[in-house]
Amino acid sequence: MKIGAVVRLGALPGGQPPSYTQIRDMARRIEAAGFDSIWLYDHLLYRWPGRPTDGIWECWTMLSALAEATQRVELGTLVLCTQFRNPALLAKMAATLDEISGGRLTLGLGAGWHQPEFDAFGFPFDHRASRFEEALQIIRPLLREGYVNFHGSYYAADQCELLPRGPRPGGPPIMIAGAGPRMLRIAAQYADSWNSAWHGRPESIHARLQLVRDACEQSGRDPATLGITASVGVAFPDLGGSGPIREPLTGTPQKIAAALRGYSALGIQHVMIEFAPYTPEALDRLAEAVSAARD
Numbered sequence: 419m420k421i422g423a424v425v426r427l428g429a430l431p432g433g434q435p436p437s438y439t440q441i442r443d444m445a446r447r448i449e450a451a452g453f454d455s456i457w458l459y460d461h462l463l464y465r466w467p468g469r470p471t472d473g474i475w476e477c478w479t480m481l482s483a484l485a486e487a488t489q490r491v492e493l494g495t496l497v498l499c500t501q502f503r504n505p506a507l508l509a510k511m512a513a514t515l516d517e518i519s520g521g522r523l524t525l526g527l528g529a530g531w532h533q534p535e536f537d538a539f540g541f542p543f544d545h546r547a548s549r550f551e552e553a554l555q556i557i558r559p560l561l562r563e564g565y566v567n568f569h570g571s572y573y574a575a576d577q578c579e580l581l582p583r584g585p586r587p588g589g590p591p592i593m594i595a596g597a598g599p600r601m602l603r604i605a606a607q608y609a610d611s612w613n614s615a616w617h618g619r620p621e622s623i624h625a626r627l628q629l630v631r632d633a634c635e636q637s638g639r640d641p642a643t644l645g646i647t648a649s650v651g652v653a654f655p656d657l658g659g660s661g662p663i664r665e666p667l668t669g670t671p672q673k674i675a676a677a678l679r680g681y682s683a684l685g686i687q688h689v690m691i692e693f694a695p696y697t698p699e700a701l702d703r704l705a706e707a708v709s710a711a712r713d
Contacts, residue, residue, distance in 0.1 A: 422455030561589030
């Protein structure tokens with residue numbers, strides 16, 4: 419099982435979003451600590467009732483920079499909102515970033531959920547699942563075959579070609595996130611892997627695993643051909659972090675390692691960890707747990 423960590427682009431507790439220098443430093447620390455991957459959120463702002471707006475850097479620009487700033491670690495989006503970018507252009511961007519990174523990209527995709535950022539930046543919030551499915555009917559064939567001719571209700575790509583293709587013949591793998599019945603069906607039809615979020619103890623993922631297996635069978639797909647990934651929260655309260663994830667993993671590195679082995683035993687192929695507090699000290703302790711899990 420691969421294990422990655424989230425590199426935060428948004429405001430840290432009690433402060434502002436980190437600078438690029440800080441973002442790059444944490445990504446390089448994660449790589450040096452032996453993690454398999456780094457993951458970036460794709461948001462434009464966070465706006466909650468009764469609170470000031472929280473800012474966040476733009477995901478794809480930062481991911482492109484980190485592709486050059488790192489050497490080995492895999493790169494992924496957790497997850498990219500397809501409505502924020504034209505789908506044909508997004509496929510072009512993915513092929514280009516895959517070239518820059520030497521084939522290290524996983525294209526994580528979702529339909530979005532935080533309406534205030536849609537409203538603020540002028541993106542429609544209606545029919546998100548339908549728009550998402552149409553986007554995939556453009557993105558997937560462009561990445562896989564390099565060509566698509568599609569005309570839908572929301573998007574069109576008229577005899578579009580993807581040239582050059584990037585370092586991998588079939589393009590980067592597509593990972594889809596979403597837990598609703600329709601999103602699970604879309605994942606079963608179009609994705610290379612599916613992401614379940616957010617979790618603490620591995621037992622919390624059991625019900626969703628059955629749902630995605632059912633969706634595969636209903637779509638005529640062998641569930642074993644769809645990779646399963648999980649987003650997991652880890653918190654170290656004694657270091658000052660409770661984390662944004664409900665019921666995160668806590669405890670000693672050995673206890674966290676045991677939980678990570680539990681995810682592996684369930685057949686999870688990749689775990690993406692958000693850790694709190696977001697500090698080098700917490701990362702070092704998490705790295706100790708990851709090392710113990712692998713041992």
